[in-house]
Amino acid sequence: MDRALLDPILDKHRGKPGHLIHVLMQIQHENHWLPREVLLQVAEALGTPFSRVLRIATLYKTFSLTPKGRHEVQVCNGISCHLRGAKQLMAAVERATGVKAGETDANWRFSVQAGACLGTCSVGPELIVDGRHHVRMTPAEVEDILRQYP
Numbered sequence: 001m002d003r004a005l006l007d008p009i010l011d012k013h014r015g016k017p018g019h020l021i022h023v024l025m026q027i028q029h030e031n032h033w034l035p036r037e038v039l040l041q042v043a044e045a046l047g048t049p050f051s052r053v054l055r056i057a058t059l060y061k062t063f064s065l066t067p068k069g070r071h072e073v074q075v076c077n078g079i080s081c082h083l084r085g086a087k088q089l090m091a092a093v094e095r096a097t098g099v100k101a102g103e104t105d106a107n108w109r110f111s112v113q114a115g116a117c118l119g120t121c122s123v124g125p126e127l128i129v130d131g132r133h134h135v136r137m138t139p140a141e142v143e144d145i146l147r148q149y150p
Helices: 003-013 017-031 036-046 050-059 079-083 086-097 139-147
Strands: 071-076 110-115 127-129 132-134
Touching: 003 017, 003 036, 017 036, 017 050, 036 050, 071 086, 079 086, 086 110, 086 139, 127 139
Parallel strands: 071 110
Antiparallel strands: 071 127, 127 132
C-alpha cells in the first residue's frame, strides 16, 4: 500500500487500540485489501498485538486478505433473483470480466462475487458494482454496465 495513503491513517489513530476496526475499514476502502505487512504496521501503530489485528481482519467479511480489483462486482443469487435469471446474469458477468465468482481479473479491474439475497427481491436479478445497484438486469446489458467502470 502506498505510504502516502497509509501514514495519515496510522498517524491519526496512533496509540489507540480501540480504533482498530475503524483503521482497517479506512485501509480496506483505500487499498481494497489488507496486506500482511500493512497489518503488522497497524499493530505497531495502535499498540495492539498482531494476533488481535489478524483475528479482526479475518472475522469480518468486509475485510479481504487477498488483493481485490478496483471495482467489486456482485450478482445476487438469492432465490428470487435465481428464478429471474441470476445464473445467466452471472455467466454474462464472467464472460465480460474473464473471471469466475470469487476471483479478480489479471488487470486488477474487477473482483466478482456471488452474493446471498440482497433484500431487493422485487427488482431482481440484480448486479451491484461498487455499491451501485443495477436492477432488472439482463445478460445483454452486462457489458454496457461494466464499461462504465474503467
